[in-house]
Amino acid sequence: MKLVKPTLTEIKDWLLLAGEVEPLFGPMVDDPNFSDALRQAFDKGTALSAKSPEPENALAGGVVVDPSENEIAWLAVAKARQRQGVGDLLLKGGLDLLSRTRPVKVVTFAPGPGQAEAALGLYRKHGFIFHSHSGLNPAGLAVQTLVRPVAQAQRP
Template sequence: MITIRPARDGDLDGFLTLAAQVEHWFGPMVEEPGFHRAVEAHIRTGAALIAEATEPVAPSAEAPGPVGGLLFGADPPTYHVHWLVTAAHCRGAGVGRRLMAEAMLRYVSGPGTVEVVTFGPDHPGAVESGARAFYEKLGFAPGEPTDPGPEGGSRQIYRLDVPDPVRPV
C-alpha cells in the first residue's frame, strides 16, 4: 500500500535516496548542499510531499519506505512543480499521478497555470524516464525551451491550465 503525506523533519534521507536514482538525468543532488537546503525549505513551509510504501510494491521491490517525492511552489496564479521523482521500481504504478493529485488539491486554488520544467525532446531522459509522456497524460502541454540542466541536457517548460475549481488529475 502507498500513502501520500506531507513531508516532515527526518524525511531528507528519503528524498536523497530518490535523488540518487535520477542524478544521471538531473545532475548532482545527493552531495549538493543547495539541494539539501531546497528540500528542507520545502518541508519547513509545508510544500513537500512524500509517497511511502507501507509494504513492498512488487515481489522484487525493496523494503517499505519512500517511493516518491514532490517539491511544490506557488505564486498564484502560477504554480510550480519544482521536483517530482518516483522510485525506479514504482514508475508506471501511479505514484507520480497520486503525488500530483495531492499537490493539486493542497496547493492549487485555480484558476491559474501549473508549470514544470522537464527534459527537452532530445534529452536521453525524455523517453527513458517517461517524464514528458507522464506530464502530457496529466494534460500538460509543451511550452518553450528553457535553460539547460546542470548536467548540460536540454529542458522544456510544460504547462497545465487550471480552471476554478481545481479537479484532481
C-alpha cells in the same frame, strides 16, 4: 500507496531518492542548497512523500511545489516504483497544493528516449502543454517548460 507530508527525519531518504535521479537531473545530493531547499519545503508543507506499505513505509517518490510560482519544482519516483502509478499520485497531490486559478508550470525533459517519454506522458495526461524550450538541465539533458492552463486546472 499513500501521500504524506514529509518530516525532517526523512531527509536522508529524500537524498537517496535524489541520488537515484542525479544522472537525469544533475548533482543534488552533495549540494547544500538542495538539502536546504528540501528542509524549507518540508517546513512549509510544500512537499509530499509517496510511501509504499512494503517495505515498512519506504519512500517511493516525492514532489516539491512552489506555490509562489505555481510550479511543480521537483518530482521523482524511485526506480523500483516506476511505472506503478506513483508519479500520477504525486502529481495529483502536488497539483492539489497549487492554485487552480493560475496556470501551473513545470520544467521537464524534452522529447526523447527513456524517461523523457514517461515524464511527458504523465504531464500531458494532466493537461500540461508545451510552452517553451528551456535549454539544458544541470545533467546536460534538453528540457522544456510545460504549462497547465487554468481551464485544465479547474477540472476535477
